[in-house]
Ligand SMILES: Nc1nc2c(c(=O)[nH]1)N[C@H]1C(S)=C(S)[C@@H](COP(=O)(O)OP(=O)(O)OC[C@H]3O[C@@H](n4cnc5c(=O)[nH]c(N)nc54)[C@H](O)[C@@H]3O)O[C@H]1N2
Ligand SMILES: Nc1nc2c(c(=O)[nH]1)N[C@H]1C(S)=C(S)[C@@H](COP(=O)(O)OP(=O)(O)OC[C@H]3O[C@@H](n4cnc5c(=O)[nH]c(N)nc54)[C@H](O)[C@@H]3O)O[C@H]1N2
């Protein structure tokens with residue numbers, strides 16, 4: 001840790017931490033070369049002085065002598081530093097050689113989680129993907145938030161149109177399989193969840209946690225109920241059934257349930273869970289019928305309430321159906337798009353209108369026949385695609401900001417699979433369990449050397465806000481940003497199609513992702529907001545509490561909610 005003493009060249013830098021989804025504002029004291037301290041920014045309109053212990057890791061990460069500053073090539077005598085031009089040429093040649101010999105899709109790519117915390121990366125990754133032209137794509141999505149994308153695509157017409165709990169105003173929060181006190185929240189960008197949950201209790205509201213473990217969140221909740229792992233789907237079915245049996249769905253309809261009125265198939269939901277009584281699921285879930293009935297009653301009678309489910313729900317066998325049921329419970333009780341319920345953020349850069357809606361099962365993986373989502377196959381298919389011989393077998397691979405040997409199921413198998421590839425490259429600034437298999441590692445700059453605006457997580461923020469952080473330190477001339485690595489590779493792999501137009505290419509090259517961000521802000525929902533204004537507001541701009549967004553948030557052409565009952569009933 002840096003010393004607290006004042007320093008003669010001390011300067012102050014405000015930024016948003018990019019290490020998790022919470023987007024906390026931090027104040028960095030520095031002397032132009034070195035970080036002196038990292039603290040919370042009390043004037044940040046979003047985090048209001050909250051940070052977690054990880055914020056100071058930005059300094060550790062920046063100074064870590066193990067962090068790669070130059071491309072490295074694996075040799076018989078260990079890692080050898082090489083120049084950028086040589087490294088990029090070799091990587092492009094390696095990719096092309098695999099594709100020429102074994103086919104376009106014999107080269108695969110995995111995008112890891114930090115991609116979505118990286119402004120330049122987010123705005124330019126499509127250029128790398130189009131230039132590699134492979135259908136063998138994987139990402140961390142399938143070991144994380146995939147069910148959220150699928151249900152939102154079905155119901156609201158876009159995979160990113162995901163509603164979040166209005167934690168700042170709710171009177172009753174039901175948390176299923178999430179531990180925001182440890183994780184700092186997910187698909188719910190909400191710094192200082194400890195305070196937010198305490199506030200719910202302080203205003204006579206209730207926080208209820210359903211988790212097989214006594215978690216940090218359970219510890220401060222009003223109630224915690226243990227559940228037998230992977231049985232949440234049954235609890236949720238029984239809850240939905242009880243909502244109808246106790247007459248709360250009808251009550252919500254009589255009370256002008258706007259979301260239900262937008263869903264033509266809503267009448268079918270009354271029967272959706274009719275076979276699942278509270279009594280019938282009690283033994284298997286470990287939650288008694290009396291408790292389930294009481295949970296439903298309290299949820300429905302609270303002035304406002306929200307049901308939220310996260311990782312513990314998403315990654316179980318019926319994760320998709322569970323996330324669907326969570327949406328249904330919020331919809332039929334009139335909690336969707338209402339204050340204190342599940343609401344749609346309205347971010348300054350509209351990612352929904354700047355991306356495709358998503359699609360499911362257009363193709364299936366070669367070996368295990370698993371469906372893709374939006375062009376990504378599930379990561380569990382990855383190792384077999386490399387190990388099982390035959391036409392279409394993966395012979396080359398690129399990981400971008402990911403460590404799938406650690407983060408995906410059966411990592412040992414993937415470890416073996418990576419070791420068998422003809423060519424592998426990792427875009428990462430560490431030698432990891434995964435990147436150690438690469439022939440070449442291309443390291444980007446540290447987070448403190450780049451501009452930051454959270455394009456992704458403002459879309460999940462529980463309060464609308466816009467914050468821009470300039471790079472704290474100028475990068476070394478010899479270093480490259482992730483986006484520069486992508487564009488350099490794209491240029492080498494596909495001279496014609498790499499960038500959409502010559503003009504765009506020139507603008508990105510000269511102005512960087514800043515230019516694209518400025519365009520995104522100007523095209524966004526807040527009139528007059530642009531990069532210049534954000535630069536003039538170092539703590540960020542408060543864009544107000546979440547507002548009702550229906551029906552305009554709906555991306556289906558008919559502006560309705562498509563419940564897709566048949567699809568989920570079959571599951
Ligand atoms: N057992 C178990 N498995 C899990 C989970 C779990 O809780 N338990 N959680 C799951 C979840 S929610 C997720 S999101 C996934 C995450 O899975 P991954 O994304 O595969 O794993 P990470 O550890 O986040 O990988 C981060 C890698 O990116 C590098 N990196 C960091 N920042 C940057 C950057 O700016 N640029 C580049 N190029 N590289 C960077 C780091 O050095 C690191 O090697 O894991 C999933 N797997
Ligand atoms: N320090 C730190 N913070 C992080 C991350 C990190 O790597 N380190 N990763 C970040 C990322 S990428 C994400 S996605 C978020 C995840 O954020 P969260 O989803 O809030 O956190 P998890 O710890 O994955 O919480 C999952 C909870 O589900 C419970 N659970 C497990 N199985 C079941 C089940 O069958 N039913 C129910 N009801 N519950 C179950 C677990 O006991 C656990 O408490 O965390 C983020 N925050």
Ligand code: SF4
Nearest residue numbers: 017020023024052055
């Ligand atoms: S909660 Fe997340 S965003 Fe906030 S300081 Fe910690 S790591 Fe950074």
Ligand SMILES: [Mo]
Nearest residue numbers: 113144145186
């Ligand atoms: Mo995640």
